[in-house]
Amino acid sequence: xxxxxxxxxxxxxxxxxxxxxxxxxxxxxxxxxxxxxxxxxxxxxxxxxxxxxxxxxxxxxxxxxxxxxxxxxxxxxxxxxxxxxxxxxxxxxxxxxxxxxxxxxxxxxxxxxxxxxxxxxxxxxxxxxxxxxxxxxxxxxxxxxxxxxxxxxxxxxxxxxxxxxxxxxxxxxxxxxxxxxx
Numbered sequence: 379x380x381x382x383x384x385x386x387x388x389x390x391x392x393x394x395x396x397x398x399x400x401x402x403x404x405x406x407x408x409x410x411x412x413x414x415x416x417x418x419x420x421x422x423x424x425x426x427x428x429x430x431x432x433x434x435x436x437x438x439x440x441x442x443x444x445x446x447x448x449x450x451x452x453x454x455x456x457x458x459x460x461x462x463x464x465x466x467x468x469x470x471x472x473x474x475x476x477x478x479x480x481x482x483x484x485x486x487x488x489x490x491x492x493x494x495x496x497x498x499x500x501x502x503x504x505x506x507x508x509x510x511x512x513x514x515x516x517x518x519x520x521x522x523x524x525x526x527x528x529x530x531x532x533x534x535x536x537x538x539x540x541x542x543x544x545x546x547x548x549x550x551x552x553x554x555x556x557x558x559x560x
Contacts, residue, residue: 382398383398383399383422383424384396384397384398384399384422384423384424385397385398385399385402385403385420385421385422385423385429386402386420386421386423386552387402387405387406387409387418387419387420387421388418388419388420388421388516388548388549388552389409389414389415389416389418390415390416390417391516391545391546391548391549392546392548393548393551393552394406394409394414394418396423396552399429399444400440400441400444402420402431403420403431403433403440403444404437404440406418406420406431406433407433407437407440410433419515419516421512421515423508423556424508425508425511426507426508426509426510426511426512426556427511428515464485501558502533502558502559505556505557505558506530506531506533506557508556508557509530509553509556509557509558510527510530510531512552512553512556513526513527513530513553516549516553517542517545517549517553520544520545520549521544522541522542522543522544522545523541525537525541526538526541526542529541530557535559538557539554542554
């Protein structure tokens with residue numbers, strides 16, 4: 379998935395919208411105003427978690443609330459640098475200080491090497507967890523849910539798809555999309 383936030387909204391088991399948060403929020407607002415059957419739920423596609431949207435006011439009000447809450451400050455915005463605290467022992471700081479390029483360059487290089495060596499296992503595990511969160515909220519009471527969950531975490535793609543086969547089409551398609559290839 380891309381770095382841009384993506385949401386997906388459902389009216390019951392029917393897909394309402396997927397895409398940028400503002401587009402999905404406006405589609406949800408319109409559906410509710412038309413008398414959506416519901417429940418109307420919106421999910422963050424990166425995590426599979428339900429997102430609570432504040433839909434009060436006009437489209438401009440909603441867009442203002444969904445805008446970037448963090449003002450751009452100093453740093454290197456083209457790289458998307460996010461400062462955070464790292465706690466290391468003194469010997470670790472000494473070793474990092476002796477590396478060419480300093481601590482930040484060395485840590486980024488080590489992380490990139492670890493991600494390459496991972497072989498996609500972390501990404502696959504994250505996709506399964508995202509799909510599970512979505513499935514729990516939307517398909518927990520559907521036939522085959524428990525079997526699909528077991529197949530998902532066992533990494534058995536074919537049985538997973540078979541257990542999801544009887545689910546409503548929009549729900550099944552989004553579940554498979556979130557699960558990715560595992």
